[in-house]
Amino acid sequence: MSIGLAIVGMSILGTWGAFTIAMIAGGIILIAAPGDIETTSSGLAGGLFLLIAGLISGGAMQTVLGPLLGIDPPLPLKAKDNIPHDKMKVWENAGSIRNFPEGVVKEVRLRTVRVAIIRVGETAHALGALCPHVRLPIGSFPGMPLKPEKIRDDCVMCPFHGARFDITTGKAVTQPFTSEFNAAHPFLGRLQSKILFWNKGAEDIQTYPVKIENENVIVGLPR
Numbered sequence: 001m002s003i004g005l006a007i008v009g010m011s012i013l014g015t016w017g018a019f020t021i022a023m024i025a026g027g028i029i030l031i032a033a034p035g036d037i038e039t040t041s042s043g044l045a046g047g048l049f050l051l052i053a054g055l056i057s058g059g060a061m062q063t064v065l066g067p068l069l070g071i072d073p074p075l076p077l078k079a080k081d082n083i084p085h086d087k088m089k090v091w092e093n094a095g096s097i098r099n100f101p102e103g104v105v106k107e108v109r110l111r112t113v114r115v116a117i118i119r120v121g122e123t124a125h126a127l128g129a130l131c132p133h134v135r136l137p138i139g140s141f142p143g144m145p146l147k148p149e150k151i152r153d154d155c156v157m158c159p160f161h162g163a164r165f166d167i168t169t170g171k172a173v174t175q176p177f178t179s180e181f182n183a184a185h186p187f188l189g190r191l192q193s194k195i196l197f198w199n200k201g202a203e204d205i206q207t208y209p210v211k212i213e214n215e216n217v218i219v220g221l222p223r
């Protein structure tokens, strides 16, 4: 991508974001303090209009920009949508096995698919990079202080809310927000379990077939 195009893109995004925040903030202010408007009811109506318009604009930003920025909508992934291995006919090279840390998730993008690779000795496992709970990356975000932990008992733990998955079968062996996780993580656990009250379950995660050839990790993907 050229620098000029990147600058134009950032300008559009910045203006859109600032406009969205301004509408939401203006709406809240008008609802909370409509006194300067001629009548209180028109202030309230204007505030509500701005707030709703701002939220719609924010939702549109998430829908349009989320996938471009690698941010997925916080909706659960269903195990019934997982693709079986016999449909994985395209093999992609994820790189040398030496590039993957032992027992810790490292995310790669193969074609357009986000895949979490976990090296175990001289072999490796490949899972969907997004946690089925609310689609946050099980390898965390690059540069974020929250780091994925080393696998334990052949299971990988999503660092966000503590769901654990078998790295061979993808089976969800521990659900998010266990009392142990919540006690150790007041913000990600205790607080967010209240915010995500509508969804506290994680279904099985997608797995991909892996073979090692000449020390390279080769991952099977759907067509």
Ligand code: FES
Binding pocket: 131, 132, 133, 134, 135, 136, 158, 159, 160, 161, 162, 163, 176, 202
């Ligand atoms: S996103 Fe993984 S447990 Fe919530």
